[in-house]
Amino acid sequence: MTASKSAVQYGYHKGNLRDRLLETAQKLLQNEELSALSLRRVARDVGVAPSAIYNHFKSLDELLAAIAADGYRQIEALERVAYDTIADPEACLRHLTREYLHFAASNPSLYRLMFSRAVLGYRALPEVDEAGDTSFRVSVEWWYGSGSYDPSKSAIHYPYALAVWSLCHGAAMQMLDGMVTVGEAPEISVDALADALMNVFLRGALVGVPK
Template identity: 35%
Template structure:
């Protein structure tokens, strides 16, 4: 049944939810403003009240995803007792976010949405999420647990590892391997990140 009207603020949220449903069920290729409008039960012209085009809609959804990721990472960091434990907790939160929000995760890192000159809001919140990691690594450096001269490289290496694990999780491959290893996902991620951080410690 078609919805004929939304409160102005509610329309934007409804369009974002409809877009996310399409991505999760049919993939990114299914997304168009016309299709999102139909999914939300509004007129074909309704999305243009909030989004200039498809790219603007996807960028807004990316912003929403990065804000959620940043909040999850900050909460995970704050729940861990030591800087090195925080790094492991961040990885677990990263993998968990991807599993719980696969539509957002598949969208957030697309190169056309990370161009700061075209989508400054998306780039800004992406940097804010990454800053949770770099701040945690800085705390490890300050505690003498990681070498200062390698801090920037280690941040990218950590991100690459956590993102790879998250991608494997979204695609179902991490579950396949953890079952072969007779463990659970959180324990597997914890073991991997502990092994990784052990290699980083100054000798």
């Protein structure tokens, strides 16, 4: 066996354990609830001692942060595709909202992880902050023109970007918490939810206000 780069996957030195840990943890989040994700569980699934993880991550928080950051980058990718592909602003926003809610509905545990920074131990690590900020910056530049984003300014200075983001995130959370029943045909219901929200958001709520 003249394997040049670690062909065996048992015993010492399994090669690229870091990536295997991340993949295993992500697969875990796809199939189970967030509470099922633990350092020891990931180690067990990979077939490695719990302490081995500490050769690749300083703590569990860092593993979680890496996964959450990847989630933000997926959302950023959704944004970029929509912004680059759909010229009509209204159609673009409607499409993006649907995609966003589909992401949350398809990856509920990951989505919860991304927005549980302070709930779980993992405080905002630089990697998560950066990925999250980037996804917001992309939105700001769509609304206010490319290069308009100033990191020193609070998000409140970009009210449109802030409002869509808040609206989508709030709706996603309610969906995951079961306040919005998606029923037995999720892909249809999620689209309907997105459209309903966008109908209000684009035209304004004043027309629906009582009296």
